[in-house]
Amino acid sequence: MTGREKILGRIRAQKKRGALPADQQDLIAARIAKHEHNLIPKRGQIPLKEQMDLFQLKMEVLLATVERVKEAADIPKAVQSYLAHHNLPTRIKISPSERLTDLPWSDIPTLEIVTGVGAEEDEVGMSPAFAGIAETGTLMMASGAETPSTVNFLPENHIAVLNAKDLTGSYEQAWDALRLATKDSGIPRTVNFISGPSRTADIEQRLIMGAHGPKSLHVILVGDGT
Amino acid sequence: MQVTSRKFKENSHKAMQDENLRAALGRVKQGFTTARSVAASELPEFEDLRDKARDIKDEVLENLDYYLEYFDEKVTASGGHVHWCSSAKDAREAILKICRDVDAKTVTKGKSMITEEIALNKFLASEGIEPIETDLGEYIIQLADEPPSHIIGPAVHKTKEQVTELFYEHHQQYGYTEREEDPEKLVGEARAVLRHKYVTADVGITGANFLVAETGSTVIVTNEGNGDLTQSLPKTHIVVASLEKVIPTLEDVSTVMRVLARSATGQEMSVYTTFSTGPKRDDDIDGPENFHVILLDGGRSEMIGTELQELLRCIRCGACMNHCPVYHAVGGHSYGWVYPGPIGAAINPQMVGLEEARHLPNASTFCGRCEEVCPVRIPLPKILRHWREEAFEKQIAPKPERWGIELWGFFAKRPALYRLATRAAVKLLSLMAGKKGRLKSLPFGKGWTSVRDLPAPQGATFMEQWQKKQKREG
Numbered sequence: 001m002t003g004r005e006k007i008l009g010r011i012r013a014q015k016k017r018g019a020l021p022a023d024q025q026d027l028i029a030a031r032i033a034k035h036e037h038n039l040i041p042k043r044g045q046i047p048l049k050e051q052m053d054l055f056q057l058k059m060e061v062l063l064a065t066v067e068r069v070k071e072a073a074d075i076p077k078a079v080q081s082y083l084a085h086h087n088l089p090t091r092i093k094i095s096p097s098e099r100l101t102d103l104p105w106s107d108i109p110t111l112e113i114v115t116g117v118g119a120e121e122d123e124v125g126m127s128p129a130f131a132g133i134a135e136t137g138t139l140m141m142a143s144g145a146e147t148p149s150t151v152n153f154l155p156e157n158h159i160a161v162l163n164a165k166d167l168t169g170s171y172e173q174a175w176d177a178l179r180l181a182t183k184d185s186g187i188p189r190t191v192n193f194i195s196g197p198s199r200t201a202d203i204e205q206r207l208i209m210g211a212h213g214p215k216s217l218h219v220i221l222v223g224d225g226t
Numbered sequence: 227m228q229v230t231s232r233k234f235k236e237n238s239h240k241a242m243q244d245e246n247l248r249a250a251l252g253r254v255k256q257g258f259t260t261a262r263s264v265a266a267s268e269l270p271e272f273e274d275l276r277d278k279a280r281d282i283k284d285e286v287l288e289n290l291d292y293y294l295e296y297f298d299e300k301v302t303a304s305g306g307h308v309h310w311c312s313s314a315k316d317a318r319e320a321i322l323k324i325c326r327d328v329d330a331k332t333v334t335k336g337k338s339m340i341t342e343e344i345a346l347n348k349f350l351a352s353e354g355i356e357p358i359e360t361d362l363g364e365y366i367i368q369l370a371d372e373p374p375s376h377i378i379g380p381a382v383h384k385t386k387e388q389v390t391e392l393f394y395e396h397h398q399q400y401g402y403t404e405r406e407e408d409p410e411k412l413v414g415e416a417r418a419v420l421r422h423k424y425v426t427a428d429v430g431i432t433g434a435n436f437l438v439a440e441t442g443s444t445v446i447v448t449n450e451g452n453g454d455l456t457q458s459l460p461k462t463h464i465v466v467a468s469l470e471k472v473i474p475t476l477e478d479v480s481t482v483m484r485v486l487a488r489s490a491t492g493q494e495m496s497v498y499t500t501f502s503t504g505p506k507r508d509d510d511i512d513g514p515e516n517f518h519v520i521l522l523d524g525g526r527s528e529m530i531g532t533e534l535q536e537l538l539r540c541i542r543c544g545a546c547m548n549h550c551p552v553y554h555a556v557g558g559h560s561y562g563w564v565y566p567g568p569i570g571a572a573i574n575p576q577m578v579g580l581e582e583a584r585h586l587p588n589a590s591t592f593c594g595r596c597e598e599v600c601p602v603r604i605p606l607p608k609i610l611r612h613w614r615e616e617a618f619e620k621q622i623a624p625k626p627e628r629w630g631i632e633l634w635g636f637f638a639k640r641p642a643l644y645r646l647a648t649r650a651a652v653k654l655l656s657l658m659a660g661k662k663g664r665l666k667s668l669p670f671g672k673g674w675t676s677v678r679d680l681p682a683p684q685g686a687t688f689m690e691q692w693q694k695k696q697k698r699e700g
Contacts, residue, residue: 003310003523004298007469010527011291020292028292028474032440035475038278041271041484062497096511117512120425136495145509153454171480186304187441189506189513190458193499198451201491202363202379203409204250204386205257211362211413212420213451213498 037172044135044169048225051134051167056221058137062196063209064217072099072161072222076108079126079159082218083111088157089123097146099128099161118150125155125214129162130181131174132221136195139219140174142182143190152192158214160194164225227345227373229578231562234585238556247557250383254376258548261492262599272488279482280602283539286472290530293439293472294521300442304504306517314344317522321346321431321464324518325355328462330428334420336446336453337361338433339377339542340466340522342564343577346431357431358423360452362416369396375558375566378490378544383557386412420452430456430514434467435541436482437519440475443503444519447486447496454500463502463514468522470538476501482541485601490543525577533612537573539602546596546606552589561586568596572609580613584622587613645689652683 001009012018020028044051056066069078083090091112094100105113118125130142139160143149152158168174171193182188198213209215230237241247266272286293298308311317317340325333333350335341335357347357347368359368363381367374369392374380381389386409393415394405400419406412424430432453436445444465446453457463473479487493506513529535547553547567558566563574563583571586587610596606617623618631637644659665659682667675674680686694 003312003316006312007310007521007523007527008291008294010523011294011530014527014529014531015288015291016531020289024289025292028289029296032296032474035440035477037477038282038481039271039274041269041275043269058494120421138495143510143513144507145511148510148512149454150458150512153451153458171483172477175476175480185507187443187501187503189503189510191443191501191503192454193495194497195495195499196497198449199497200362200413200450202361202366202381203384203389203412205253205379205382206409208410208413210417211450211452212360212417212424212455 035175040170040172041135044133046134046169048164048167051169052164052221052224055132055134055137055167058134059196059217059219060137062137063199064137064196064219066219066221068221070223073104075103075161075220075222076105076111078220080108080111082159083124086157086216092124092126092159093118093122093151093155094125095127095147095151097128100126117148118152118154120154122155124157124159125151126159126161127151129160129219130166131177132162132167132219133169133171133174133193134167135170138171139192139194140178141192141194142178142188143192144188149190149192152194153213155214156210157216157218158197159218159220161220161222164221164223167225227342227564229563229582231574231578231583231586234560234562234589237560237562238589241557241560242555246385246388247383250385251554251557254379254382254548255554258490258492258544262489262545262548263492265488265492265494269484269488269494272485275481275484276601276603279485279541280539282473282478282481283541283602286474287470287530287535287538290469290472293474294469296439297437297442297472298521300439301504301517301519302442304442304517306442306504306519308519308521311520311522314522314524317344317466317520317524318346318349320520321466322350322353322355324462324464324516325350325429328428328516330355330462332356332358332423332427333429333431334358334360334424334427334456334460335364336430336432336448336456337364337380338431338466339374339564340433340468340524341431342374343468343524344466344522346466358420358427360420360424360456361448362413362450362452365416365420366392369393373559373564376544376547377542377565377569383559424455424459427456427460429462429464430458430460431464431466432457434465434471434519435486436479437467437472438474438476438479438501439472441501441503443476443501445479445499445501447483447499449491449493449497451498454498457500457502458513461514462516462518463505464518464520465502466520466522468524468526470526470540486541486543489545489599489601529576534576534609536604537569537576537609539604540569540573541602542569543601545599545601549595549599551591551593551595556589561589568606568610569604572604572606572613575613580617580620581622584617587611587617645687648687649690652687656682656684658682
C-alpha cells in the first residue's frame with residue numbers, strides 16, 4: 001500500500017466513511033474556486049490618501065523608512081540622496097524590470113546600476129512591489145522573469161518601489177489584484193509579504209535588526225494614486 | 227528526538243534550580259504575554275477572527291482527505307512532488323532519497339518543528355549529509371546540541387553569555403577568535419557565517435505554516451528572512467509539513483495570518499510571509515529547480531473523529547506556553563519531547579504514548595489561560611482531563627494515585643457520607659493544627675509540607691456555608 005493510500009484510508013476509517021460523495025466534493029471545489037473574502041478588518045478600508053498615511057505609519061513602526069515622490073522620474077535622485085544620507089555604496093543591484101530599468105538613471109552618473117538576481121556581495125538591492133497593504137504596512141512582491149525574489153533578500157539593504165495606485169487596504173484585496181494580473185499564468189512561483197527589515201529576538205528576547213535578510217528597508221512610494 | 231517525558235518530575239526539579247533558566251523564563255512571561263495583549267486589543271475584530279480561524283480549521287479537518295488530494299493535485303500541476311509519509315521513518319527516507327538524487331553534501335534548514343519530530347538532523351548527519359540550521363535560535367541550539375525549548379523561540383532558555391561561549395567555541399574556524407559579548411555583534415557573526423552556507427548548500431529544507439489547497443502553495447512565516455534564503459538559493463527545495471497544515475484558499479490563509487503573529491510574538495504581522503508554488507518557472511531567473519513537499523501523518527490521522535481532533539487546529543503560535551504558569555516554572559525541556567507547554571501536554575501522549583508521557587497531562591493547574599489565548603480556541607484543559615481519565619481507566623497511573631481517586635470517588639458518589647467526612651476532616655485538621663492554625667507535616671501530604679506549612683481549614687465546610695446562605699436568603 002502506498003503512503004497516500006494508508007493516510008487517506010486511515011482518515012476515512014476514522015470518519016467512518018469512504019471518499020466524499022461526488023456532490024459534496026463539488027460543493028467544496030466550488031467553495032475553493034469562489035475564494036470568498038472572510039472578515040476584513042475595518043482599519044484598512046479607508047480612502048487611498050488615508051491608506052498611504054496608514055501604510056507609512058505601520059512601516060515606520062516596523063523600523064522601515066518611507067519616502068514619497070511625485071513620479072517615477074524622481075526615483076533615481078531619491079535613491080542617490082538616500083544612499084548618501086545612510087553612507088551606503090553607490091552600486092545598486094536592480095531587478096530587470098522595466099519599472100526600474102527605464103528610470104532616468106543617466107541623470108545620476110555617480111550611481112552604478114547592475115541588473116540581475118540577488119548575490120552575496122550586493123550591498124544594495126532594489127525591486128518593484130506588486131502591491132502594498134495598508135492594514136499592517138506590508139509589501140506584496142511577486143516573483144517572475146523580471147522580478148527575481150533573491151533581490152528582496154540577499155542584499156544588505158533593500159529599496160522597494162511601490163506605486164500608490166497599487167496600495168490596497170487588506171491582504172485579500174492584494175490577492176484580488178494578483179489573481180487578475182496573473183490569470184493566464186497562475187500564481188507566481190514566489191509571493192513575499194514583507195513587513196519591515198529583517199530582525200531577530202532569539203538572544204534574550206532583545207530586538208536586533210538584520211538577522212539574515214536586509215538590515216534596512218526603504219520604501220519609495222510613487223505618486224498619489226491619480 | 228529522545229523522549230524523556232517519563233522523567234518530567236526529575237526534569238522539572240532540575241529546571242527549577244537553574245538560575246539562567248529562571249531569568250529566561252521570566253522574560254517569556256513578561257515579553258510575549260504583554261505583546262500579545264497589546265496586539266489583540268489594537269484589532270477590534272480580533273475575537274471574531276479567532277472564531278473564523280477556528281471554523282476554517284474545523285472545516286478542513288472534517289474533509290481532510292479531500293483537501294489533501296486537492297493540494298496534491300495542485301502541487302503536481304505546478305511541477306512539484308508530494309510525498310505522502312505515514313511515519314517519521316517514511317519521511318526521513320523520502321528526504322534522504324531526494325538528497326541522494328542531487329548528490330547533496332550540505333543542507334540548509336529553515337525552522338521546522340516537524341523536522342524535530344522526525345529527528346531529521348541526526349539522521350542526515352549519520353548519512354553523511356551536513357544539516358545547517360539557519361534560524362538564529364535553532365542555530366544556537368544546534369551548536370549546543372540541544373532540542374528547542376519553545377516552539378517559536380527555540381533558544382529562549384539560553385543566556386547571552388552562553389551564546390558568547392558557543393560562538394567562541396564554534397566560530398574560531400571562521401576566523402572569529404575573540405569572545406564577542408555584544409548581542410548585536412553576535413547576530414552579525416552568525417549572519418556572516420551562514421551567508422555563505424546559503425549560497426553553497428545543495429538542498430534547502432523548510433517547514434510550512436500553511437499548505438494552500440487552492441494553489442498548491444506552501445507558506446512560511448519568519449522574522450529573520452532565513453527561510454527565504456534557505457528556499458530560494460539551493461537547487462532543491464524540500465518542504466516538510468504535517469497534514470493538518472492544509473488551508474482551503476489564500477483568503478483563508480489571510481484570515482489565519484491575522485491571528486498567528488499577534489498570538490505568537492504580539493506582532494501584527496511577521497516580517498516575512500512567503501508563498502511558494504512549485505519549482506522555478508521556465509522564464510524565472512532564480513528559484514529552486516526542484517520542489518518537494520513531504521506530507522507527514524505521524525499519528526495525526528488517528529486523531530480525526532476523536533476527542534483529540536481539535537488539537538489538529540493548532541497553528542503552533544506558542545501562546546499557550548507563553549501564558550502557562552507551569553511552563554513559566556519548569557521551561558520547555560522538562561516536557562521531554564518536541565512540543566512543550568499545554569499543547570505538548572495535550573499532544574505528546576498521542577505521539578509518544580500515554581505511558582511515556584503520563585505526567586504531562588498532570589502538569590497543569592487547570593487555570594484555563596491556555597484556552598483563553600489560543601487563537602483557534604483549542605479546549606486544552608478538556609483534552610488534558612481526557613488524558614487523566616484515560617490514565618486512570620487504563621491503569622497507567624500508579625496504584626496509590628488510583629486508590630486515592632477511587633477513595634475520593636467513593637465518597638463523592640455518596641453526598642451524605644461526603645459531607646459527614648469533610649466535616650470530620652475539618653475538625654480533625656484544626657485540632658491537629660492547634661493554636662497556630664498551621665500543620666507542619668501531614669500523612670500522605672509530604673509533597674506539600676516538606677517545603678511549606680499547610681494552613682488548617684477554618685470555620686464550616688463549603689456545603690455548610692452554602693446551606694446557611696440559602697436559608698438566610700430564604
